[in-house]
Amino acid sequence: MTRLVVLAGLIGAAEAFQAVAGLRGALSPAKVAMQVAAEPVAQQAALAKAADEARGLAIDSISKAESGHMGLPLGCAEIGAILYGQEMVYNPADPTWINRDRFVLSAGHGSMFLYSWLHIAGFDLSMEEVSNFRVKDSKTPGHPEWGWTPGVEATTGPLGQGVANGVGLAAAGKLAAATLNTDEHTIIDHHVVVLCGDGCLQEGIANEAVAFAGHEQLDNLIVMYDSNGVTLDKMAEHTQSEDVKMRFEAQGWEVLEIDGHDMEAITKSYKYAKESDNGKPTLIVCKTIIGKGIDEIAGTCAAHGEAGVKYQESGRESLGLPADKLWYVSPETYSYFETHKEGLATKYDAWQETFKAWESANPELAKSYADAMAGNIPDLDSMMDEFEVGAGIATRNAGADVLQPIAQSMPFYLSGSADLHGSNKNYMKGVGDFSKNNYAGRNFYYGIREHAMGAIMNGMAYYGPFRVSGSTFLVFSDYMRGAVRVAALSHLPVSYIWTHDSIGVGEDGPTHQPVETVSSMRLIPNLDVMRPGDAEETAAAYVHSMERKEGPTALILSRQNLPVLGCMSAADKRAGSKMGAYTLIKETEELKAIIIGAGSELSMAVEAAEKLGGGVRVVSMPCMEIFERQSAEYIESVLPAAEKSKTVAVEAGVTLPWYKFADKVLGVDTFGLSAPGNEVYEEKGMTTEKLIELVEA
Numbered sequence: 001m002t003r004l005v006v007l008a009g010l011i012g013a014a015e016a017f018q019a020v021a022g023l024r025g026a027l028s029p030a031k032v033a034m035q036v037a038a039e040p041v042a043q044q045a046a047l048a049k050a051a052d053e054a055r056g057l058a059i060d061s062i063s064k065a066e067s068g069h070m071g072l073p074l075g076c077a078e079i080g081a082i083l084y085g086q087e088m089v090y091n092p093a094d095p096t097w098i099n100r101d102r103f104v105l106s107a108g109h110g111s112m113f114l115y116s117w118l119h120i121a122g123f124d125l126s127m128e129e130v131s132n133f134r135v136k137d138s139k140t141p142g143h144p145e146w147g148w149t150p151g152v153e154a155t156t157g158p159l160g161q162g163v164a165n166g167v168g169l170a171a172a173g174k175l176a177a178a179t180l181n182t183d184e185h186t187i188i189d190h191h192v193v194v195l196c197g198d199g200c201l202q203e204g205i206a207n208e209a210v211a212f213a214g215h216e217q218l219d220n221l222i223v224m225y226d227s228n229g230v231t232l233d234k235m236a237e238h239t240q241s242e243d244v245k246m247r248f249e250a251q252g253w254e255v256l257e258i259d260g261h262d263m264e265a266i267t268k269s270y271k272y273a274k275e276s277d278n279g280k281p282t283l284i285v286c287k288t289i290i291g292k293g294i295d296e297i298a299g300t301c302a303a304h305g306e307a308g309v310k311y312q313e314s315g316r317e318s319l320g321l322p323a324d325k326l327w328y329v330s331p332e333t334y335s336y337f338e339t340h341k342e343g344l345a346t347k348y349d350a351w352q353e354t355f356k357a358w359e360s361a362n363p364e365l366a367k368s369y370a371d372a373m374a375g376n377i378p379d380l381d382s383m384m385d386e387f388e389v390g391a392g393i394a395t396r397n398a399g400a401d402v403l404q405p406i407a408q409s410m411p412f413y414l415s416g417s418a419d420l421h422g423s424n425k426n427y428m429k430g431v432g433d434f435s436k437n438n439y440a441g442r443n444f445y446y447g448i449r450e451h452a453m454g455a456i457m458n459g460m461a462y463y464g465p466f467r468v469s470g471s472t473f474l475v476f477s478d479y480m481r482g483a484v485r486v487a488a489l490s491h492l493p494v495s496y497i498w499t500h501d502s503i504g505v506g507e508d509g510p511t512h513q514p515v516e517t518v519s520s521m522r523l524i525p526n527l528d529v530m531r532p533g534d535a536e537e538t539a540a541a542y543v544h545s546m547e548r549k550e551g552p553t554a555l556i557l558s559r560q561n562l563p564v565l566g567c568m569s570a571a572d573k574r575a576g577s578k579m580g581a582y583t584l585i586k587e588t589e590e591l592k593a594i595i596i597g598a599g600s601e602l603s604m605a606v607e608a609a610e611k612l613g614g615g616v617r618v619v620s621m622p623c624m625e626i627f628e629r630q631s632a633e634y635i636e637s638v639l640p641a642a643e644k645s646k647t648v649a650v651e652a653g654v655t656l657p658w659y660k661f662a663d664k665v666l667g668v669d670t671f672g673l674s675a676p677g678n679e680v681y682e683e684k685g686m687t688t689e690k691l692i693e694l695v696e697a
Contacts, residue, residue: 040267046336047085047263050120051077052319053329055293057119058112060326061133061140063312068134068142071290071303072110075260076195076226079286080113082266083193084121085340087274091348092122092341095150098176098373098464099190099351102153102169106162106196106206107226108143113195115140118151120329122341125150131327146462146490154462155490158482160203161455163223166194167209168459170221170281171434171444172466175414178440180369185358187351190220191274197226201244205482208452213281214252215447217436221281222273226260228290232304248283260286279436293319372412372465380406380543386570387535392561395599396499398535399557400425402542407431407442410467410546414460415497416444417471418453423559424471426497450476454483461492467546471497474556475514477521487552488526495545496554501531502652502668503684504560504600509674518599519657521554522624530623531556531651532577533602534563536570537622540577544626558600560677565606567618580627581619581638588614593695594639596621596649596662601686605650608691616695621649624657648695652686666694 041047058073084090088101105114112133119125125139132138139149143157153169156162170192177188200206213221225244229235245255256272258265266286273282291303294315302308308315313323321328359366383405387393406413407428416434421427421443432441446453450472457468477484477498487494503513522529530541530553538557545553565573567584576582581596585606592615597605602620609616619638621627627635639647639661648666649658655667668684681687 040271041082041263042086043336044263046332047081048078049330050085050333050336051081052293053321053333054080054113054116054120055319056316056321056328057116057130059294059308059312059315061112061115061130062306063309064131065134065306066309067306068112069109069304070112070294070297070306070308071228071230072107072197072226073113073116074293074298074303074308075228075288075290076110076113076286077292078261078263079195079224079226079266080117082263082270084117085337087267087270088193089190089344089347090121091344092124092151093345094348095123096464097348099188101190102166102192104154104156104162104166104169104192104194105144106156106160106166106194106200108156108158108162110197111140111142111144114144114152115149118149120333120337121151122337123151127327127329154459155486158486159197159199160201160206160209161458161483161486163194163196163200163206164209164452164455164483165459165462166192166221166223167213167218167452168456168461169463170213170218170459171216171456172460172463173220174218174439175434175442176463176465178438179411180358180365182358182362184361185354187355187358192221194221194223195226196223197228198231198240201225202240205451205455207247208449209456210248210253211251212446212449212452212456214248215436216434217252217279218281219277219279222270222284223281224284224286226288227285228288228299230290230299230301230304232301235301245283245285252280254278254280254282255285256282257285258287260288261292368411369465372410372467375549377546378409380409380546381539381574383409384539384543387539387564389564389566391535391564393535393564394559394561395532395535395538395557396423396425396559398538399497399542399555400427401535402539404429406542406546412465413467413469413546414442414444415469415471416446416453416457418446418450418476419448420472421445423473424497424499426469426471444470446470450479451483454480455486457494458483458487458490458492461487461494467493467495469495469497469545471499473500473512474498474517475500475512477517477554484521484527484552484554485524488524491526491550492552493545493549494552496552497557498554499557500559501556502558502600503672503680503686504558504652504677505672506560506677506680507674510671513672513680514653515668515671516654518556518651519654522657526551528553528623528625529556530554530577530626531599532622533597533599533620534565534573536564536573537577537602537620540574541622543574544578544623556599560600562600563603565603567606573620576620577622578626579630579634580623580625581621583617583638584620585609585616585618587617590615591643592616592646594619594643594647594662595691595695596639596647596658598622598649598651601650601652604686604688604691607688608695611688611692612695621661624660648691650686650691652681652684664694664697666691
């Protein structure tokens with residue numbers, strides 16, 4: 001049973017501010033009043049004016065673009081006014097300040113909400129950029145893009161992912177505080193705010209992330225739910241009937257319900273959420289009118305798009321905006337926010353003094369933090385022992401070995417798994433497990449929540465100092481594909497450790513044997529897909545995933561043992577692997593054939609070449625993407641264009657991508673079957689003998 005506390009007396013006009021706590025009973029208004037300011041909205045008239053002017057910016061920009069979403073920017077304007085005009089702590093002059101409050105617009109289609117408030121709040125986003133909404137190369141793209149627009153904390157648009165990003169940011173904040181704060185100095189104590197809508201909460205990824213946040217008691221997270229009862233096709237009641245409040249409560253959240261247009265209610269609920277460190281993240285259900293300000297579309301499905309464009313003039317008139325001045329922000333609003341910015345700068349300057357004192361008192365910790373923020377990587381190669389030639393080692397097991405020096409030498413490196421640490425072999429020894437009982441731990445247990453794991457990882461990567469990795473079976477990477485795609489387009493240097501990479505999985509059968517998955521991941525731009533052929537190539541793959549800073553890396557690892565190949569030195573193999581492809585065996589006679597091998601099939605290529613004689617070159621290609629970034633001269637030296645007709649590729653997966661490099665391919669274009677791995681290889685024709693036949697054909 002829950003305790004329902006109605007605070008109507010505190011809120012005045014707001015009829016429904018409810019603080020949900022433990023058992024049924026009554027919490028006196030006096031007790032709650034001590035937790036919030038007596039006069040919570042310092043300058044209500046000024047902020048109300050700013051809210052209407054922010055509505056006007058959205059109307060004008062969307063009207064000019066003739067595309068975009070008016071509903072949220074108009075419906076949530078008062079929320080923006082309170083967050084950016086009073087409650088959140090940030091510094092527009094230093095938008096990456098580590099202790100800022102983070103704001104994530106999970107409902108990314110409402111991007112003009114964010115752009116309007118970033119401009120008004122004084123971020124480096126000019127009115128020209130605001131007016132160029134959705135124009136090529138503008139800083140105001142259709143959906144927010146991290147790293148492109150100052151003040152944007154996450155790339156959002158695919159609904160629900162922003163909620164999970166916020167959970168990741170909150171988890172990173174807890175971890176940063178536990179790692180960096182000392183008894184003498186607190187340098188991390190910010191909050192994470194997410195604004196989402198019905199669409200976000202209908203997506204399964206949000207529910208996965210919400211469950212994780214509640215279980216781990218991330219009480220530095222505040223989710224503001226724009227509950228307007230409208231979705232794109234129909235009113236929300238046509239597709240949902242669950243009690244969202246009860247769902248969140250059941251998952252360990254505090255839930256408040258307010259009138260989302262009442263600034264006093266917004267302020268008091270936000271303060272309550274921020275100040276009540278009770279081990280519960282907070283959901284603030286904001287009852288709003290979508291498209292508020294344009295009567296012709298307000299409260300209707302039409303507000304979800306650009307239907308309000310034809311009502312631009314009447315809408316601006318109803319908001320009291322001057323007819324002859326589009327993109328209008330009054331001098332009074334600019335003045336208010338300039339003064340507010342000065343107050344925020346004072347807080348920022350005080351924090352800087354604390355930070356300097358912390359640096360002086362903790363020089364080693366400060367250096368490790370500075371290295372992490374700068375992206376400095378130690379000499380990882382020198383920390384990884386060579387593997388015994390000829391030994392049979394599954395690349396997932398090799399990964400377990402090479403992961404340990406990364407964990408020990410990079411104190412801001414994080415790993416985790418979707419309930420498969422024992423199978424993925426990516427557990428870091430001696431660094432502890434992240435949990436509500438130990439926020440300093442660096443091994444994350446996500447439960448069976450692959451999609452949320454991917455987006456939570458992105459959130460932690462957005463945070464700043466952390467290098468993030470996570471693992472599951474390769475075949476389940478499709479569950480997290482949406483988050484992988486966002487990581488790639490956001491240039492986040494996250495790492496995916498995906499094991500059980502082929503039909504070699506064996507007895508688990510076709511449901512767990514990926515045949516199309518590796519190639520499908522290769523289709524994602526800016527994702528390096530590395531499928532190493534032995535333990536030494538695995539070491540190189542892990543090092544590359546740390547050295548790469550401009551995008552994510554997928555490490556595709558085997559369940560079955562693979563021989564450590566002795567065709568060249570370990571150092572040369574590692575160096576070659578970092579080139580994406582390299583000549584593993586050089587022909588000693590006139591070139592008759594080139595065999596390209598990848599992953600577990602590399603040893604098959606080597607064995608075939610030994611039987612075919614000295615006229616065969618073997619090229620190992622652990623990563624197509626890296627290889628294609630090399631110079632034309634290097635590519636030609638490894639795979640001469642004139643020899644493509646003599647080139648055969650072999651990989652236990654779909655064949656199509658390999659025809660870019662070879663005229664003949666031995667692969668698997670059908671699903672697998674349940675049997676021991678060697679029998680599946682035999683059944684699918686993935687044998688040395690079949691490879692030799694293809695080379696000689």
